[in-house]
Amino acid sequence: MASKPSKTSTAIIGAAFLMATxxxxxxxxxxxxxxxxxxxxxxxFVIVITIIIDIxxxxxxWRMITMSRLRxxxxxxxxxxxxxxxLAAMIVLGGIAFNTGxxxxxxxxxxxxxxxxxxxxxxxxxxxxxxxxxxKDAGRAMDVFTKYMGILMIVLTCYVAFVAHPPVAEALMQxxxxxxxxxxxxxxxxxxxxxxxxxxxxxxxxxEGGITGIDNIKKVNKGAVSGIVITGIMRFVLFxxxxxxxxxxxxxxxxxxxxxxxxxxxxxxxxxxFGMVMWAASITSVIGASFTAISFIKxxxxxxxxxxxxxxxxxxxxxxxxxxxxxQPVKVLVMAGTMNGFxxxxxxxxxxxAAGKSRITRNYQHALWLQIAGWLVVAGMxxxxxxxxxxx
Numbered sequence: 272m273a274s275k276p277s278k279t280s281t282a283i284i285g286a287a288f289l290m291a292t293x294x295x296x297x298x299x300x301x302x303x304x305x306x307x308x309x310x311x312x313x314x315x316f317v318i319v320i321t322i323i324i325d326i327x328x329x330x331x332x333w334r335m336i337t338m339s340r341l342r343x344x345x346x347x348x349x350x351x352x353x354x355x356x357x358l359a360a361m362i363v364l365g366g367i368a369f370n371t372g373x374x375x376x377x378x379x380x381x382x383x384x385x386x387x388x389x390x391x392x393x394x395x396x397x398x399x400x401x402x403x404x405x406x407k408d409a410g411r412a413m414d415v416f417t418k419y420m421g422i423l424m425i426v427l428t429c430y431v432a433f434v435a436h437p438p439v440a441e442a443l444m445q446x447x448x449x450x451x452x453x454x455x456x457x458x459x460x461x462x463x464x465x466x467x468x469x470x471x472x473x474x475x476x477x478x479e480g481g482i483t484g485i486d487n488i489k490k491v492n493k494g495a496v497s498g499i500v501i502t503g504i505m506r507f508v509l510f511x512x513x514x515x516x517x518x519x520x521x522x523x524x525x526x527x528x529x530x531x532x533x534x535x536x537x538x539x540x541x542x543x544x545f546g547m548v549m550w551a552a553s554i555t556s557v558i559g560a561s562f563t564a565i566s567f568i569k570x571x572x573x574x575x576x577x578x579x580x581x582x583x584x585x586x587x588x589x590x591x592x593x594x595x596x597x598x599q600p601v602k603v604l605v606m607a608g609t610m611n612g613f614x615x616x617x618x619x620x621x622x623x624x625a626a627g628k629s630r631i632t633r634n635y636q637h638a639l640w641l642q643i644a645g646w647l648v649v650a651g652m653x654x655x656x657x658x659x660x661x662x663x
Contacts, residue, residue: 282480285414288499290473297376337493366564370590380550433588435515
């Protein structure tokens with residue numbers, strides 16, 4: 272008889288899926304499809320490079336947060352008083368903007384599956400997210416829900432990829448020897464996978480689960496790498512589905528590229544599957560963004576920590592309200608996207624500087640290779656942000 276997974280194992284898996292499903296949102300589906308259309312099989316190389324970068328980022332952040340036993344904002348305040356408030360403000364403001372888009376995506380997903388108007392689908396989705404957070408053991412409910420939604424997305428997309436008949440051999444070859452490389456694609460995918468609140472979703476979940484200290488370092492590493500691998504699998508499967516459509520010469524609809532891939536590859540069933548994937552991707556991102564945003568302010572005042580569920584609920588209701596009454600704020604989303612490009616290097620700089628402070632790391636020694644990898648990512652991201660904005 273198989274033994275039940277331990278509470279620690281469940282928390283690690285939950286943290287990995289929370290991080291992964293936070294990354295897999297409406298923007299993830301669109302970006303993956305658009306870059307596949309632009310780069311073809313060469314996008315496989317971009318996926319591999321971004322996975323390597325993302326693992327370096329997540330290992331730095333997850334290790335330092337769990338080893339120091341400090342949430343990112345508290346770690347930043349320990350490094351420089353007031354810095355944590357700046358970081359928290361950027362995360363929360365960006366989270367509200369992106370959560371509005373996530374609510375919109377959830378409404379669209381239900382509209383595709385059921386025919387319900389998008390605003391009603393968005394309201395129902397927000398209510399489901401609230402229901403999950405108001406469970407007695409909200410952490411476990413969140414872990415279980417994101418895990419099964421993540422598996423559902425991968426399984427449905429695998430079916431679409433299979434019927435699309437992509438040139439797998441060509442994709443594998445260009446994974447290591449690409450016909451072309453896009454720096455824009457790399458920075459966009461990295462920012463979309465570990466940018467903004469996503470970088471901290473899993474690490475803060477581990478703190479909630481009490482998985483901290485050197486004794487748990489292997490488990491922390493496993494969770495960080497697993498989250499990126501899950502995200503990478505979903506991206507690669509979606510890439511293959513889109514590639515199968517592209518090589519057949521079919522035109523991907525620019526207004527909703529992911530939906531057109533699912534529909535052209537698998538007909539009406541594929542379009543229904545798109546609705547399910549879009550809803551699952553969006554609702555889990557709502558959960559990830561809401562949990563993480565409030566985790567960034569809960570330590571600032573005892574009232575927030577004591578009434579965390581109310582604050583999370585308010586965050587969800589505010590995001591849903593913006594969508595219902597204002598619509599998806601395009602300008603705000605663009606601003607949040609720009610902010611994301613700065614949050615990642617800022618967060619990494621804080622983490623890497625803190626790694627050299629024994630009063631913060633206590634008896635933990637941060638690996639030199641991780642520090643070098645982290646600084647290389649910081650330099651690369653700042654350079655790319657500069658180049659991209661200079662070219663605008």
